[in-house]
Structure formats: structure tokens, C-alpha cells
Amino acid sequence: MKNFLGSSIKDLENVALEYGQAAFRGRQIYNWIYNYRNKNKNIDQIEVLPLDFRKKLKDNGFKVSELIVKERNLANDGTLKLLLSTEDNESIECVGIPTEKRLTACLSSQVGCPMDCKFCATGKEGLKRSLKASEILDQILFIEHEMNRKVTNIVFMGMGEPLLNIDDILLSIRSINNDFQISQRKITVSTVAAPK
Numbered sequence: 709m710k711n712f713l714g715s716s717i718k719d720l721e722n723v724a725l726e727y728g729q730a731a732f733r734g735r736q737i738y739n740w741i742y743n744y745r746n747k748n749k750n751i752d753q754i755e756v757l758p759l760d761f762r763k764k765l766k767d768n769g770f771k772v773s774e775l776i777v778k779e780r781n782l783a784n785d786g787t788l789k790l791l792l793s794t795e796d797n798e799s800i801e802c803v804g805i806p807t808e809k810r811l812t813a814c815l816s817s818q819v820g821c822p823m824d825c826k827f828c829a830t831g832k833e834g835l836k837r838s839l840k841a842s843e844i845l846d847q848i849l850f851i852e853h854e855m856n857r858k859v860t861n862i863v864f865m866g867m868g869e870p871l872l873n874i875d876d877i878l879l880s881i882r883s884i885n886n887d888f889q890i891s892q893r894k895i896t897v898s899t900v901a902a903p904k
């Protein structure tokens with residue numbers, strides 16, 4: 709299974725060329741996957757692509773999302789908490805915190821967490837696994853879609869210790885910066901400093 713989220717324009721142009729398509733088809737995929745208004749997140753819905761190209765992508769295991777919303781909780785102040793289910797049936801949380809000018813997305817980096825901080829319920833569960841960059845990025849799109857506006861700020865303060873998933877955190881930060889167009893100054897990685 710290959711998830712397109714986290715891919716750059718160049719990556720997707722190369723995918724299009726590999727399948728005998730013009731490079732602009734890759735740019736069409738790029739524009740589609742990072743647009744939160746595209747609600748039904750599967751390759752069939754990228755209607756600008758020829759049918760046979762969509763079929764080949766699906767047959768070869770490409771995806772644009774692996775998460776499903778299980779629960780939504782909207783607080784009086786507009787803060788939205790989403791419980792999302794992964795393909796292997798694990799649960800992760802993300803939160804959208806709105807103000808007039810900002811929408812901050814609080815993202816999870818792992819399913820559970822091994823750090824066991826005394827004040828934290830997530831730590832009691834232990835670590836199930838780390839999230840892939842595509843699963844981290846998909847949390848942003850779900851928040852944007854549910855709240856119908858672009859995320860402006862990112863905080864890695866949800867489930868997990870980001871430094872224990874550093875490769876996928878760095879991949880996702882590259883994409884947040886380049887593909888979601890969120891400045892690095894608006895991305896905060898909160899850590900309790902993972903042991904070496």
C-alpha cells in the first residue's frame with residue numbers, strides 16, 4: 709500500500725510518467741490530495757484523471773487516505789476533537805483549536821506512547837506503534853475538512869513522543885511546510901525528550 713500524502717509535485721509527476729501519463733497528471737493528483745474540500749478520499753474521486761489511470765493506481769495499491777472518523781466532539785469554544793480509526797483498527801486523536809485568525813491542529817505522532825508520564829492517560833496504554841507520515845498529514849486534512857478552513861499552525865502535542873518517530877515526523881514537517889504551505893515558524897514539536 710502506497711499513500712500519496714507526503715508526496716511532492718516531483719514525486720507525483722514521476723508516478724504519472726511511470727504509468728505512461730503526461731507529467732501534468734501528477735500535478736492534478738497533487739492539487740487534489742492536498743485540498744481539504746475533496747471529501748471522499750479515494751482515487752476514484754479524482755475525476756480529472758482518466759479512468760484507466762485511476763484503475764491502475766488502485767490496482768497497484770495507491771491510496772489517498774487510510775483514516776476514518778469514529779467520533780467528533782465539538783466544545784462550546786469551537787475546539788473540535790476527532791477520534792480517528794487507522795487501517796489496522798487502532799485509534800488516534802487530533803484536535804482543531806480555532807481563533808479568529810488561526811486554526812491550530814494538535815497532531816498525534818504515535819498510537820499510544822511508551823513514555824508513561826504520570827499525568828497522562830495516553831502513557832498508561834503503552835506504545836502500540838508509530839504513525840506513518842501519511843497518517844500524520846491526514847489528521848490535518850480531516851481537521852480542515854471538518855472545520856471548513858485551512859489549518860494555520862501545527863503542534864505535535866497529541867498522542868506519542870515525536871522524537872521516537874523522528875523519521876516520519878521530519879517527512880511530515882517537510883510536507884506541512886511545502887505542500888500545506890505552513891511556515892516552519894508555525895510548527896511546534898512538543899517533546900519530553902526521548903531517551904537515547
Ligand code: SF4
Nearest residue numbers: 821824825828831868
Ligand atoms: S510523552 Fe506525551 S503522550 Fe507520551 S506519556 Fe508523556 S505526555 Fe503522554
